[in-house]
Amino acid sequence: MGRVIAAGVALGLCAALLGSPPASAGSADSGRLDLAVTLDDRPITNATVMIDPAKQIELTVTASNSGGTSVRVRSVRVSGVALALTFFAYDTTAPFEVPAHSRVTRTFVLDMADLSGQAIGLLPSTVELLDAQRGTLGEASTVADIRGSFWSVYGAFGLAMLVLTVLAWLTALLALARHRLPANRWRRGLRFLPAGFGTGLVAVVSLSVLRLVPPEPSIEIPVVLGAAVLAFLLGYLTPHPAPGADETVRFPDATKEFNR
16 A cells, blocks of 8 residues: 555656656747737736636737747747646637747737636746747746636646645554564655655645745745655654564573563
8 A cells, every 4th residue: 555655646746847848949940039928918027917717818929030030920828837747728829920120919819718627826837939830939937826726637636646645644654653664774764755755746736726836946846855855864764663573582691582
C-alpha cells in the first residue's frame, strides 16, 4: 500500500515538473512581434486580471513589427499554466498581417464559459500570437484571477494530491510507530520523500486557489523542493528501528537466552 501511495505522489510530481512541453518558438522566417494587450480595456502586463467564465471578455491585441519583413498571424491563444501543466488554452483563428515597421490592433470577443470547469484561483496566463505552424510570434504574460468552480480540473488536481499526500504521511508515520522503517538512514529519508513532495504541491495549489500567491516558477519550485528536503531530513533523523518483539538477545557470559 505504501509503495502505491508513494508512486502516486511521485507521478504527480513528475507530471508537475515534466508534464508540459516548452512552448514552441516562432520560426526564424516569421520574425517577432511586440505585444500590448488589454482585457476589457485594462492592460494585463504587471497586473492581475479577473476572468469570470460567465461573461464574455474583450481582448485587444496591438502587435508591433520592428523587423524588415511583414509577419502573418494565424491565431491568438489564451492559456493558463501551473506546475508546468497547462490547465486551460483557448485558440481563436483570426488571420491578419503586420507589415514591416508597422503596428496593427485587433479586438477579439472570447466566450470562456468552459473555463469554469477547468481552473480556479490565480494562474499565470499568457496571450500569444501564433503563425500557421503554431509557432509563437509574440506573447504577453499576466496573472489571471479565474472565478471558476472548486470542482474544476485544477481544483480536482489539488484535491487528489491532498488525498495522496495524507495517505503518504500516514503510511510513513505508521511504519515509524511500528518500527518498520529501514535501518539505513538514507532509505528512511527516502521513505518520507514522497510525502514531502506532495506537501509542497498541495501548498502551491492551495495558495493559488485561495488567491494568495500565484504558482509561478520562482515560488513553486522552492516550496516543493523545500518541503521535500524537510521531509527527507525528518525521515533521516528518525530513531533507529527497535528490534522486533521476537528477537532473541544472547549474552556472552550467560548460559540462557532472554527474549525481549
